[in-house]
Amino acid sequence: MAQSSLIFITGGVRSGKSKMAEKLAIEMAGKNGGRLTYLATGVPSDQEMQQRIDRHKGDRSAGDYCWQTIEQPVQIGTLSDSVVESDIILVDCVTTLLNNELFSTQRRWDESFFTSVKDSIITGILSLKRRAGAIIVVSNEVLNEPLIGTDLVFLYGRLLGQIHQTLVNEADRALLVETGIPIVMKEVGR
Template sequence: MPLIFITGGVRSGKSHFAEKAAVTHYQTEFMQAQRLIYIASGVALDHEMEKRIVRHQADRRAQNIEWLTIEAPYDIANTLYNLSDGDVVLWDCVTTWLTNAFYEGFDRGTPCIEQPGCLQEKIKGLKKAVKTLLEKRVTFFIVSNELFDEPPYASEEVELYRQMLGKLHQWFVSIADEAYEINYGVVKKWK
């Protein structure tokens, strides 16, 4: 399975690049590709996020190709296990999923970040599911945000988030066939 990792700053063009690459791969492999899947991790908790989700949906519709959208704001591992040979998959995005993982359970009184071992289990489950995909004939595009150009934050929680995200990025790149960074619409291929 080819795994393609794509990162960049907010509004850098990374999602557009990833969508175009996934569609091109799907169309190139049309005889073998089964489904073109978009795994969305965003949850419209505020007006800004709602606008971003609507914009991404409109971008996909404008491509005149049928995407199967799977909403997976929390249980990404189970979603990945249910992919099939021949699928071309775009997951957008790791940073949103990790934020969701941090605060899942907040509505019930105790977010994951406050539960011992909860975040580690979620990341362990994600990695196991991705490793399982490596054994399938699935092309997997992963999008994430680059948050490491700023100095450390005073908030321990924000720093923990950045450290966990950084480790996830390193892990994804270590197993990726290709890795890209997008800044200001400029694509840099690192691997």
């Protein structure tokens, strides 16, 4: 099996991260073939979120490339058995996945739980990476501003930062998207 790649894309809300990720995935599919899989973590919790989900689905279905969309708000690693070497997977997004994992269970919120959530997300993404030809992971950059709020806000920021650091360490490329413009933060082997 050829070495798979991981591309990590972060940026502010509505910065163009998802569009950039879709563009990169389509370019990879154009060069190497393979099935485009959109692994969506969003849950339609309100009307605005439903509209965003519908818009993203519409954008993908209107293009020249056929996307397989899988809605998986938690435990994304359970999908790894269905992944093949030619797959190009786009995970959108880690911030939503972390939120879903934290609030999808009635477990006691202690350090053991937080570690298991963090490890589950990282292990899930890396297990998909090992099976796929490429995985592109999108996440929001929420750590550039001071975290103001409750202990939960600080905890969320800490966990997200740890997840980001691990994924960037494993990534072949890491991009920061600002107003639709990608800034290369890491690039291995180019």
